[in-house]
Amino acid sequence: MKFNKILKSALFLSLISTMFVGCSGGESDTIKVGGSFDVTGATAQYGIPANNGAQLAIKEYNETGGVLGKQIEYIFEDNKGVQTDAASAYKKLADSKDVIAFIGSDISGTTETIANLAKEDGIPMITPSATKMEITSIGPNIFRACYIDPTQGEILANFASAELKAETAAVLINNESDYSVGIAEAFIEEISALGIDLVAEVNYAAADVDFKSILAPVLNTNPDIILIPDYYETVAKIAPQAREIGIEGTFLGGDGWDGVTEMIGTNATPINGSYFINHYTTEDESEIVQDFITNYTAEYGETPNAFAALGYDAARLLLEGFSAAGTIEDSSTVVTAIQNIDVEGVTGRITFDENRNPQKSVAVIEIVDGQNKLLTKFDSSAK
Amino acid sequence: MDYMTLFIQQVINGLHIGSIYALIALGYTMVYGIVKLINFAHGDIMMVGAYTAFIFMTTYNQNIIVALIIAVLFCSILGFTIEKVAYKPLRKAPRMWALITAIGVSFFLESTVMVLFGANPKPFPAPQSSLIKIGNLQFSQLMIISLVLSVILMLSLERFIQTTRLGKAMRASSEDAEAAALMGISVNKTISTAFIIGSALAAIGGVLFAVAYPQIKPMMGVMPGLKAFIAAVLGGIGIIPGAVLGGFLLGLIESLTKGFLSAFWPDATLWADAILFSILILVLLIKPSGILGKNIREKV
Numbered sequence: 010m011k012f013n014k015i016l017k018s019a020l021f022l023s024l025i026s027t028m029f030v031g032c033s034g035g036e037s038d039t040i041k042v043g044g045s046f047d048v049t050g051a052t053a054q055y056g057i058p059a060n061n062g063a064q065l066a067i068k069e070y071n072e073t074g075g076v077l078g079k080q081i082e083y084i085f086e087d088n089k090g091v092q093t094d095a096a097s098a099y100k101k102l103a104d105s106k107d108v109i110a111f112i113g114s115d116i117s118g119t120t121e122t123i124a125n126l127a128k129e130d131g132i133p134m135i136t137p138s139a140t141k142m143e144i145t146s147i148g149p150n151i152f153r154a155c156y157i158d159p160t161q162g163e164i165l166a167n168f169a170s171a172e173l174k175a176e177t178a179a180v181l182i183n184n185e186s187d188y189s190v191g192i193a194e195a196f197i198e199e200i201s202a203l204g205i206d207l208v209a210e211v212n213y214a215a216a217d218v219d220f221k222s223i224l225a226p227v228l229n230t231n232p233d234i235i236l237i238p239d240y241y242e243t244v245a246k247i248a249p250q251a252r253e254i255g256i257e258g259t260f261l262g263g264d265g266w267d268g269v270t271e272m273i274g275t276n277a278t279p280i281n282g283s284y285f286i287n288h289y290t291t292e293d294e295s296e297i298v299q300d301f302i303t304n305y306t307a308e309y310g311e312t313p314n315a316f317a318a319l320g321y322d323a324a325r326l327l328l329e330g331f332s333a334a335g336t337i338e339d340s341s342t343v344v345t346a347i348q349n350i351d352v353e354g355v356t357g358r359i360t361f362d363e364n365r366n367p368q369k370s371v372a373v374i375e376i377v378d379g380q381n382k383l384l385t386k387f388d389s390s391a392k
Numbered sequence: 393m394d395y396m397t398l399f400i401q402q403v404i405n406g407l408h409i410g411s412i413y414a415l416i417a418l419g420y421t422m423v424y425g426i427v428k429l430i431n432f433a434h435g436d437i438m439m440v441g442a443y444t445a446f447i448f449m450t451t452y453n454q455n456i457i458v459a460l461i462i463a464v465l466f467c468s469i470l471g472f473t474i475e476k477v478a479y480k481p482l483r484k485a486p487r488m489w490a491l492i493t494a495i496g497v498s499f500f501l502e503s504t505v506m507v508l509f510g511a512n513p514k515p516f517p518a519p520q521s522s523l524i525k526i527g528n529l530q531f532s533q534l535m536i537i538s539l540v541l542s543v544i545l546m547l548s549l550e551r552f553i554q555t556t557r558l559g560k561a562m563r564a565s566s567e568d569a570e571a572a573a574l575m576g577i578s579v580n581k582t583i584s585t586a587f588i589i590g591s592a593l594a595a596i597g598g599v600l601f602a603v604a605y606p607q608i609k610p611m612m613g614v615m616p617g618l619k620a621f622i623a624a625v626l627g628g629i630g631i632i633p634g635a636v637l638g639g640f641l642l643g644l645i646e647s648l649t650k651g652f653l654s655a656f657w658p659d660a661t662l663w664a665d666a667i668l669f670s671i672l673i674l675v676l677l678i679k680p681s682g683i684l685g686k687n688i689r690e691k692v
Contacts, residue, residue, distance in 0.1 A: 054512065184662055210658070211654075211658075211661065212662050213661055214665070216615060219405070219409055219604075219605065219646075219650075222405050222646070222652075223651060223654070223661050225402065225651040225654070225655070229398070242607070246607055250605070253521075253532050254531075255523060255530045271515075272607070276517075276520060
C-alpha cells in the first residue's frame with residue numbers, strides 16, 4: 010500500500026515537472042547554450058582552458074548587449090573525459106535545461122558521443138578541439154573550430170618541402186593514437202607527392218618510455234627531417250633520447266607539441282631548432298589576438314593556450330551564427346547561418362568547408378632557446 | 393650501420409634498462425624470500441624516490457648525488473614504516489590479506505603524490521652528459537655510470553648477504569623462518585632489514601630511471617614495477633642472483649626486439665611486450681620455479 014502511494018506521488022511529481030519544463034522552453038528570454046568539457050579528469054588540461062575561453066567569449070557578448078537583444082546563459086556540465094559522463098551531461102542539458110546550442114567537448118572520444126546525441130536534436134553544436142575526422146560527418150549540425158589531423162600532416166609536408174628543402178624524412182608513429190596515425194598517414198602521402206623520400210617509419214606504443222632501441226632505424230638512415238606527431242609529454246621523452254643516441258635531423262610536429270617547452274625542463278637543447286604548427290600563438294601582433302590575451306589573463310590569471318583560443322573562437326562562431334540567422338527558434342536556420350559564416354577569430358579568419366571543418370591559416374612555430382617563436386603564418390588553403 | 397654494430401648497441405641499451413629492472417627486482421625478491429609477500433607497493437617506492445630527488449634538486453638546489461642519498465634515506469624510512477604499519481599486523485593473517493594491503497599501499501602512495509604534485513608529468517633535471525663514440529657505437533656517459541653503479545650495488549648486496557651476520561640471518565629466515573627464530577634470530581629485525589635495503593635499492597632505481605628518461609609522474613612506478621616483478625619471477629622469486637639475471641634478461645629481450653629485430657620485422661616494436669610475456673610463460677611452463685629456482689616438493 011505504502012509503496013503504491015509513494016509510486017503514485019512520484020509519478021505525479023514527475024508529470025508536473027515535465028509540464029513545467031515544457032512550458033519554460035518557448036518563452037525564454039535568454040539564449041541557453043550548453044557546454045561540456047573535462048575539467049576534473051585525465052584530460053582536464055585541455056578541457057579547462059577550452060571551457061574558460063568559451064565562457065570569456067560569452068561574457069564579452071553579454072557585456073555588449075548579448076545576441077539579438079537577448080543575454081546568453083551558459084550552462085555547464087563536467088564530463089570528466091569519460092564517454093558515459095559526456096552522454097549524461099548532454100542529455101541533462103538538452104532534456105531538462107532546454108539548451109538550444111552546444112559547445113563541447115575537448116577530446117574526440119567524448120565529442121563523438123555528444124555529437125551522436127546532438128544529431129538527433131538538430132541543435133547547432135561546435136567543438137573547439139576534437140580533431141577526429143569523422144566527427145563533423147555525424148550530422149549537418151556538427152561543427153568544429155580546429156583543423157583536422159590529416160590537414161596538419163599535409164601542411165607539415167608542404168612546409169618541410171617548401172621552407173626546409175628536405176629530401177629525406179622519417180616518421181615516428183604512436184600506433185595507439187588516432188591523432189598520431191592521422192597526421193602521419195597524411196604526411197606520408199603528401200611527401201611522396203612532393204618528392205621527399207620516406208627513409209624510416211617507426212611505430213611505438215603509448216606507454217613506451219625507452220626510445221633508444223626503437224630509434225635505431227632513424228639513426229641508421231640519417232634523415233633531414235623527423236616527424237613526431239604526438240603530444241608534448243611524449244615528445245619531451247623522445248627528443249632528448251634521439252639526440253642522445255646521435256640523431257641530428259630536424260624535428261617536426263603538430264599542435265600536440267604545444268607545451269613541450271615547459272615539459273622539456275631546463276635543458277632545451279634537444280628541441281631547439283624544431284618546428285611545429287599551432288592554431289594560434291601569443292606572439293601574433295594582431296589586435297584581436299592581443300585583446301584576447303589581455304582579457305583572458307585578466308579573467309583567469311594565466312596566459313591562454315591554443316585550447317583557450319579555440320574555446321573562445323568556438324563560442325564566437327556559435328553566437329555569430331545566431332546573430333546572422335536572426336532567430337533562435339529555428340535550429341536549421343542557425344545551422345545554415347553557421348555553415349556560411351565568415352568570422353575573424355583569434356585562431357585566424359574562419360570559414361567552413363562542406364564538411365564543416367574550418368578553413369583558416371596556421372601558425373608555424375620555431376623553438377629557439379627553449380622558447381616558441383612565430384616563424385610564419387602558413388595558409389592551408391593556398392598550399 | 394651494419395647489423396653487428398646495431399646488435400651491440402642494443403645489447404648496451406638492454407643492459408642499461410635491465411640493470412634498473414634488476415635493482416627494483418631485488419627488493420621484490422628479498423621481501424618475498426622472507427615474508428612470502430609480493431609487495432606491490434614496491435614500484436611506487438621507486439616513484440617516491442624519484443620525486444624526493446626531484447624536490448631536493450629543484451627546490452633546494454642540491455646536486456644529484458646529495459639528492460640521491462636523501463632519496464635513499466627517505467625511502468628506507470618509508471619502506472620500514474610501511475612494513476611496520478601495514479604489513480606487520482597482518483603477518484599471521486592469510487596471505488591474500490597482505491597482498492590486498494600491498495595494493496592498497498600502492499594506491500595510497502600514488503594518490504598522495506598526485507595530490508601533492510599533481511597528475512601532470514614533470515621534467516626531471518637530469519645532468520647533461522656527452523656522447524661516447526667507439527667506432528660506429530654511440531652511447532651516453534650516464535648510461536655507463538648508471539650501469540656500473542647498479543652492478544656495484546648488486547655485488548655489494550651479494551657480499552652483504554653472504555658474509556655479514558645480518559645477511560646470514562636473512563638467508564636463514566628465508567630458508568625456514570620458524571627454525572631461524574628458534575636459533576635466536578630476530579625475525580622482525582631481518583624483515584625490517586629486507587624492507588630497508590629493498591626500498592633503498594628501489595630509490596636508486598627510481599633516480600636512475602628518471603635520469604635515463606627525464607620525466608616523472610605519479611604513475612611512473614607501475615610499469616617498471618610490474619616488469620621488475622616479472623624479472624624476479626623469471627629468475628626465480630626469493631633468489632637474489634635470480635632477480636639480477638631476470639632483470640638483465642628482461643632488459644635485453646625488450647631492447648633487442650625493439651631495436652634489433654625491428655630491423656628485419658618493422659612491427660616488432662609493437663609486439664615487444666607480447667614477445668616478452670610469451671618468453672615468461674614458456675620459462676614458467678618448463679621450469680615453474682624460475683630459471684634459478686629450486687624445485688621444492690610440497691608434502692601433501
